Amino acid sequence: MEKFKVKDASLAAKGHLQIEWASKHMPVLNQIKERFNKEKPLKGLTLGACLHVTKETAVLVDAFTAGGAKVALCGSNPLSTQDDVAAALAEKGVNVFAWREQTTEEYYWCVERAIDQKPVITLDDGADLVGTIHGKRTEALSNIKGGTEETTTGVLRLRSMEKIRALKYAIIAVNDAYTKYLFDNRYGTGQSTIDGILRATNTLLAGKNFVVCGYGWCARGIAMRAQGMGANVTVTEVNPLRALEAAMNGFHVMPIIEAARIGDIFVTSTGDISVIRKEHMQEMKDGAILANSGHFNVEISIKDLEELAASKRSIRPNLEEYKLNDGRRLYLLAEGRLVNLAAAEGHPSEVMDMSFANQALCTEYLAKNEKMPPKVHQVPKEIDETVARLKLNAMKIEMDELTEEQKKYLATWEMGTI
Ligand SMILES: NC(=O)c1ccc[n+]([C@@H]2O[C@H](COP(=O)([O-])OP(=O)(O)OC[C@H]3O[C@@H](n4cnc5c(N)ncnc54)[C@H](O)[C@@H]3O)[C@@H](O)[C@H]2O)c1
Numbered sequence: 001m002e003k004f005k006v007k008d009a010s011l012a013a014k015g016h017l018q019i020e021w022a023s024k025h026m027p028v029l030n031q032i033k034e035r036f037n038k039e040k041p042l043k044g045l046t047l048g049a050c051l052h053v054t055k056e057t058a059v060l061v062d063a064f065t066a067g068g069a070k071v072a073l074c075g076s077n078p079l080s081t082q083d084d085v086a087a088a089l090a091e092k093g094v095n096v097f098a099w100r101e102q103t104t105e106e107y108y109w110c111v112e113r114a115i116d117q118k119p120v121i122t123l124d125d126g127a128d129l130v131g132t133i134h135g136k137r138t139e140a141l142s143n144i145k146g147g148t149e150e151t152t153t154g155v156l157r158l159r160s161m162e163k164i165r166a167l168k169y170a171i172i173a174v175n176d177a178y179t180k181y182l183f184d185n186r187y188g189t190g191q192s193t194i195d196g197i198l199r200a201t202n203t204l205l206a207g208k209n210f211v212v213c214g215y216g217w218c219a220r221g222i223a224m225r226a227q228g229m230g231a232n233v234t235v236t237e238v239n240p241l242r243a244l245e246a247a248m249n250g251f252h253v254m255p256i257i258e259a260a261r262i263g264d265i266f267v268t269s270t271g272d273i274s275v276i277r278k279e280h281m282q283e284m285k286d287g288a289i290l291a292n293s294g295h296f297n298v299e300i301s302i303k304d305l306e307e308l309a310a311s312k313r314s315i316r317p318n319l320e321e322y323k324l325n326d327g328r329r330l331y332l333l334a335e336g337r338l339v340n341l342a343a344a345e346g347h348p349s350e351v352m353d354m355s356f357a358n359q360a361l362c363t364e365y366l367a368k369n370e371k372m373p374p375k376v377h378q379v380p381k382e383i384d385e386t387v388a389r390l391k392l393n394a395m396k397i398e399m400d401e402l403t404e405e406q407k408k409y410l411a412t413w414e415m416g417t418i
Contacts, residue, residue: 007099015088025349036067043068048119050129056352072117080341122147153295170372188347190221192340206230214270268299
């Protein structure tokens with residue numbers, strides 16, 4: 001059995017430095033790692049993880065190893081692996097199967113190599129690992145006690161499986177913890193998406209018409225940060241509550257077909273398919289830039305773009321120019337894959353500190369408790385609150401506590417107007 005496969009093992013030294021830098025900004029995960037090191041709650045367990053192979057994921061893997069686990073890791077996107085980090089992990093003895101710029105076949109080959117290691121607990125980001133186990137590799141199911149899911153799209157897919165009773169083991173929806181989506185999806189995606197667009201294009205945001213498709217947790221962050229840099233932000237939505245919220249937060253709201261005519265930069269983050277498609281591309285201005293920050297590369301229809309294009313060329317890393325028959329040029333970033341991970345480095349470590357603290361504590365929860373029913377479960381409230389408290393402590397922020405009078409008052413109904 002292959003122990004690992006990475007692009008270039010000689011990049012390990014560079015990777016160790018990256019991991020060290022991330023770790024310095026992940027105090028919550030480090031506290032958990034210290035406890036794991038003493039208590040060994042994961043002793044003898046094999047974890048199968050399908051996560052973006054970034055420096056922050058390496059810090060999570062270190063915490064698991066400190067807790068006594070063996071980790072098999074594959075990437076959760078063909079374009080998001082940091083090759084130096086993958087090399088460093090391989091040198092540490094992790095069964096890592098990941099490199100940047102994979103074909104779809106190579107991507108799933110890596111997922112299967114993680115399954116070969118016979119995981120007892122799975123960690124997923126987008127549910128491709130769970131999907132493969134439930135489809136092609138059902139023999140792995142008998143060994144598995146439970147799993148976790150990192151992102152909105154993965155949770156949606158798992159809930160669809162649960163609905164038709166196809167889900168065969170318990171998954172904790174890490175994405176749905178407050179200490180995950182309120183910070184990771186909003187501030188993490190907000191900042192790193194802008195970072196990815198700027199690294200790919202070095203374009204000026206001030207004064208540009210910036211169109212954000214969706215107004216969920218990720219898109220809120222992207223809209224907020226683009227506005228902060230001086231862009232005129234337009235939001236497109238299909239949910240009336242979110243459209244209303246966007247309008248009251250000061251954004252223009254309109255259908256994508258109208259936004260298509262005015263936008264200079266478009267970013268999708270909906271978890272949906274074909275949000276930007278042929279009829280919209282036909283309306284776009286010459287020079288429009290298209291990027292996606294939702295989980296899969298289906299939000300911008302690449303097929304439609306290819307069909308409309310007379311020619312295509314690569315301008316610089318992560319920036320493809322599509323020249324249309326009428327001479328207009330549209331620019332696609334990072335092949336329509338997660339722009340923040342493909343063209344930048346993903347979320348800042350400080351944010352992943354909380355997301356991965358949830359991953360670490362939920363994995364411990366699955367290991368310590370009886371096998372749970374095969375459903376999508378919420379992150380236990382105690383875990384969410386623990387992560388928030390640890391983060392506040394790390395940030396040296398203190399808060400108030402309820403007095404006895406206040407506790408009593410909040411628990412009664414008798415007292416009204418006085
Ligand atoms: N880039 C990253 O690092 C990162 C991080 C976290 C999550 N994600 C992914 O980003 C996506 C969005 O996540 P979220 O947490 O914001 O989800 P969310 O459910 O909070 O929001 C999605 C929004 O998109 C809207 N929407 C759906 N179809 C639409 C359409 N056709 N046009 C306009 N709006 C539409 C929905 O109404 C909803 O308001 C998911 O795929 C998620 O997995 C990416």
